[in-house]
Amino acid sequence: MSKTGKPILKTVPLDEAEDTLDPSSSLVPKKDTRRIWKDEDIEEFQVPDASFETPDALQSPFQYFKMLFTDEMIDHIAYHTNLYSAQELGDTIKTNFLAILLFMGVFNFPSLEDYWQHESRFSVIADIIPKKRFQLLRWFIHFSDNQQCNESQDRFKKIRPLFDMLCEQCLQIPSTNKHSVDEVMVAYKGTRAGNLRQYIANKPDEWGFKVFCRANSSGIIYDLLLYQGPSTFFNVTLSEEDQGFLLCSVTTIFTSFKLVQHLDTSLGVKCIGTVRPNRTGGATLMTDKELMKRGRGAFDYRSAEGVIAVKWFDNKCVNLLSNASGIMPLSTVKRWSKESKAKVMIPCPSLIPAYNELMGGIDLSDMLVHLYKTPAKSTRWYLPLFGYMLDLSIANSWLVYKRECGQLNQKPITLKRFRLAVAHSLKQVNKPASKVGRPSSNVRYDCFGHWPLHCDKRGRCNYCPKGVSRWKCQKCNVFLCLNASQECFAVYHQKI
Template sequence: MAQQRFSAEQVAEMLFADSEENEIGSDPDRFDSEEEDQIFHGIDPFEDLNQETAEQPGTSAEPMTPTTRPFPSSTASAPPAACRSRFCPRREPGVQLDTSVEQSPLGLFKHFFSADSIRTLCANTNKLVERNIAAGKRYKWTNINPVEMFKFIGLVLYMGVLKLLAVSDYWKRKKNISVNFPSTVMSRDRFRAISWNIHMSDPEEDVVNDRKKQTQPDEYDTLFRLKPLMTEIKAACQSAYHPRKQLSIDERMVATKARTGMTQYMKAKPTKWGIKLFVLADSSNGYTCDFSIYTGKSRLASGLGLSFDSVVELMRPSFLGSGYHLYCDNFYTSPKLFRHLLSLNFGACGTIREGRKDAPKTKLNQLPKKSPRGTLRWIREDDLLFTKWMDNREVAMCSSVHVAYDGDTVKRKQKKRDGSWEEINIPVPKPIVDYNIYMGGVDLSDQLIQYYSVQHTTRRWYRTMFFHFIDIAVTNGFIMYREIQKLRNTPANQLTTHRAYVEHLVAELCGVTVGAVPVQRENWAYTCANLHSSYTAEV
């Protein structure tokens, strides 16, 4: 599944600029699967301009080809019921913390990694070390406390900002090029010992759960080792921020090749091997509102498919409210799902695969293979709109919140008979316009995470997920920090950058003064003197 990418400038604009219509295109890189790439370039059927035809479900508009005449500003069909329903969020959208007081990066991070979570993490880590030492493993250990745990996380974040080839490189001394900060916070051996033993669940309860895998497989919990921290992170994501009206759902891969029943291979993803997450994100800024981890076939499956169950699990009225619009790719889109979401007072829009169950089977809506660019067809069944549009290829969409056409156009280049190129405007369906704007929420979140990700190789899959939870906490904290700055009318040229935010957080976690120069090691002057003498000898 190809992942949409943004430039740094686009990320900044999408994070905190008001919703603006981006350039509408049919670049296959915007599509989220190979199947979608095959059908995605033929999007929306055109809403019939004849009012009588538009009122009859199951009819198709005549194809519209690009012309130089002006396009109508709206169509005769009324929007579906979900479009007319009120947007009633459970809480006021935006940051839910007290924005009247100054929020520091550390304060925002502690909302996700609370004092209770850190104490539990320390207690379970100490228990695991005791068990390992009793089993014969040899290494020095003193019980870790919350202050030291925060310093460990701070160093992990530091390594995400300043990337070296190996962890040991951060503590090298007898090299001409070395870094000074990590050794002032923690010794190398101590950092390694914590990394090898970090544990989120109670080791004694792990043993009980592991036995169930053989004796009581129905009661075995695959995610047991993650649950204590994962539950806290998910609750914090939901309590700290309430999303705006447009949401997107997509998969996220956390890189690992661990031999677990959860490890997935997705050849179209940049990260091909890993643990798959289903992520619900705010389309306006990429905030991770909720997520679920794919563990294989579920015992609680509804029988309607993985795509149906994963969306229903994340789109909960008890958390969101009603009136939200969800954007998804063709892995999720189905008439059954969209009708179920309508029953929950949620609208939805997404690309749809040809031959999807319960989709219209009529040939009246088919586009000829050689249809000119801008040709549009549509069919409405009850509250669902099925559209097709010809760009470079045919694109198919399904929506419960749109009219087929609202007067939007997109610029394309076409070759004239004399060999020169001209720019033309072709009509583009409304579902595609909004899909291109709002579908990128999870991709934006993924890109922000990757800038300063703390992921590194571990021997246990659950430690890989621990580092990903840190990534979620830091990225969500940064998004909230910028949202708070916007509420305070901070000038654009004074907004905190992503790197500055992470550096500030590293300093606070490690207990050093922000912007202070760390104390140099004793042998630093000796190293510099040797370096100078070597240059003098060469001259």
């Protein structure tokens, strides 16, 4: 407790959390006498391009969305929400509530009440359900049984069932051979989540829940893992879908010499990753000062047991480990020089662009999620995670749709139009079709512009009780018999 009597929020320090993977705290690499390091490069690992079955035709945005956010997930939300609430809320949660959340991600108002206020009423949302109905649904929304949650030791038990269902669907997406693993922050600034809330500098959302993600270079997320301290990796196993790739790029949080070797020997997965100096496996590279004296673009390397350790000086020195790509062939990159006040070319080892190409996928996905973000400000800490899952389902399904557009040489619609199309489809689910009304007498008998229109589908004649016709009046919008034996079209428009 603080002096003011308010509880002090405790968070797990990031460095402490990351060091659980490697207890060594020294930045000086410990030399392994059993490992012999040599000034040799390694051969580049050739990764075959993944091939996907070309679809016969594109599906609707709603169908792509339902590949990830399935009917089973929507039924799960509806069941547990009705179970938690004091009254039966019905099936509105299934579609209308989700549609409103998707609309709100595109049309962002300062307050949720503003969508229904008379001065700022937004009919696209306000006409779906009343404000009090929406507030009731948002207040009672639940994703798990509270009685079962009390018995669980899982710290994310409030959202875990739905989160696992989404992960299963992401694993079903046809995968490429090159993946990257990085962390994503789901924004949350409240105090109710305890030390599940983390802080990471230089992220779009510095405070929030940390989620480990695996993605390809196009931004499609294939797997997710919620960080909850030392118990994060308890009972976590790899499924067959998890092992369907050949090259992985990882960040400093995970990379170590032992990990690179383990992925290769146990799973057949090559690895490229930035690494802390104390996790290189004992490689004695030049110090940062020595490398910086050689100028920008200088590098040093050692290799042992098929793994190469590289230190490269760009804006600052960066350390990498790899068994997939080495130094050669050297390339050049453009950098701004303060001395010459112009862009200069500096040498770049082969593994640097290979690493950058892979690691861009997580950042791309994070950017797409933040473009149209579901409003999730709430006293309940798990609602931001639900909003992230909804936005991720939209981003992932749009990327799959975009990939299939490329296969069929068709131009894809934008992410905003895709999200709005899904929202409109959700709004129309289970909605009764509007009946075609009988035209007014003034229109029916005005003897002007009543042209027969041939339709592909037949409809019930609006004049005779048993007639079925493919002809309809273009102006009255009703089907009428029009053949040699039945002249309903002419009789219908004559005032008797």
